[in-house]
Amino acid sequence: MKEFWVEIRPWKKEAALAAIEGGATALLLDTKEDAASLARIPIIAPDGDLLEGRDFRRVEITDKASEEKAAESARLGPVIVSTTDWTVIPLENLVAVSDRIIAGVEDEAEAELALGILEKGVGGLLLTSDDPDIIRRVAALIEGGAGTVPLVPLTITGITPVGVGDRVCIDTCSLFAEGEGMLVGNTSSALLLVAAETLENPYVSPRPFRVNAGAVHMYILAPDGRTRYLSEIGAGDDGTAVAEAGKTRTVAVGRVKIERRPLLLIEAEGEGQTASAIIQNAETVRLVGEDGVARSVVELKPGDRILGHLMKGGRHFGVAIDETILER
Numbered sequence: 001m002k003e004f005w006v007e008i009r010p011w012k013k014e015a016a017l018a019a020i021e022g023g024a025t026a027l028l029l030d031t032k033e034d035a036a037s038l039a040r041i042p043i044i045a046p047d048g049d050l051l052e053g054r055d056f057r058r059v060e061i062t063d064k065a066s067e068e069k070a071a072e073s074a075r076l077g078p079v080i081v082s083t084t085d086w087t088v089i090p091l092e093n094l095v096a097v098s099d100r101i102i103a104g105v106e107d108e109a110e111a112e113l114a115l116g117i118l119e120k121g122v123g124g125l126l127l128t129s130d131d132p133d134i135i136r137r138v139a140a141l142i143e144g145g146a147g148t149v150p151l152v153p154l155t156i157t158g159i160t161p162v163g164v165g166d167r168v169c170i171d172t173c174s175l176f177a178e179g180e181g182m183l184v185g186n187t188s189s190a191l192l193l194v195a196a197e198t199l200e201n202p203y204v205s206p207r208p209f210r211v212n213a214g215a216v217h218m219y220i221l222a223p224d225g226r227t228r229y230l231s232e233i234g235a236g237d238d239g240t241a242v243a244e245a246g247k248t249r250t251v252a253v254g255r256v257k258i259e260r261r262p263l264l265l266i267e268a269e270g271e272g273q274t275a276s277a278i279i280q281n282a283e284t285v286r287l288v289g290e291d292g293v294a295r296s297v298v299e300l301k302p303g304d305r306i307l308g309h310l311m312k313g314g315r316h317f318g319v320a321i322d323e324t325i326l327e328r
Helices: 013-021 064-073 091-097 108-115 132-144
Strands: 003-007 026-028 057-060 079-082 101-105 124-128 152-172 181-187 190-195 210-215 219-221 227-229 238-242 248-270 273-280 286-288 294-296 305-310 314-316 319-321
Touching: 003 013, 003 132, 013 026, 013 132, 057 064, 064 079, 064 091, 091 101, 101 108, 108 124, 108 132, 124 132, 152 238, 152 273, 181 210, 181 238, 181 305, 190 210, 190 219, 190 273, 219 238, 248 305, 273 305, 286 305
Parallel strands: 003 026, 003 124, 057 079, 079 101, 101 124
Antiparallel strands: 152 210, 152 248, 152 305, 181 190, 181 219, 181 273, 190 286, 190 305, 210 273, 219 227, 238 248, 248 273, 286 294, 314 319
16 A cells, blocks of 8 residues: 655644545644544654654655665665655656655655656655645545556356355455456466456345455455565455456455355466466456456356466465476
């Protein structure tokens, strides 16, 4: 999840409310007392929860030396980078070496540019503005700007019942669009796009906040690009919603349900790699097809094309590493 810090100095209650409602992760204020009665949110201030020099650092980029200083400081924690000439900030170099770079911006245009650097964008924004409309627009950019993951068509090679096991339903605090879901798989290097329960069916009402993700042992793609086991996911965690075009956004997990259900092994191939997932054998569970349409697992057959995400190398505690690894 990207940090969204908003600087409101001098104090303006309407701006603070816009920031809080837009999902700000911290407010930079003159004093903590200004926002004490509004919401539980970290405050950056001399008497606040986060302190400059202890919890984060600032670097103004003016030359190569200051860029290197920012990169070195990012080893210790978040770094706010800024410059008098915003267009010359070498954000590409900084984003390439650290996910802790927080770009200081003043409007929507600067925010959009920072969030698009090297596709994944900076680790966060510090917006200096007391205009509620600007704050809301930047908040919307962050919510919908978690980046993209490349999706490729895979050909189903097998669908096999594997008996009963524990499967995970992830209920989020957001509504999914049709064709949107989460990426899961038996291996960390090949994931399948499981659609959210957004469609009508004869058996149960839609649950557009839910992804019936699959068996507890499987991997799921997290917002930071790492993978986690489905068994680890819980209320309050962040999840990654993925649209059929590969655009991602971060969603909050509200509840997880683990229940024993009949399961299917779905196997597929593409670009020289094999992908598989074990998911519930039920009409309401769907994979996203090559055309972006979600199709029930009871209708799928070998030869059908579905969307997935392929990666090279292996994973160590969810982090991608360049090593030879064989998973089956």
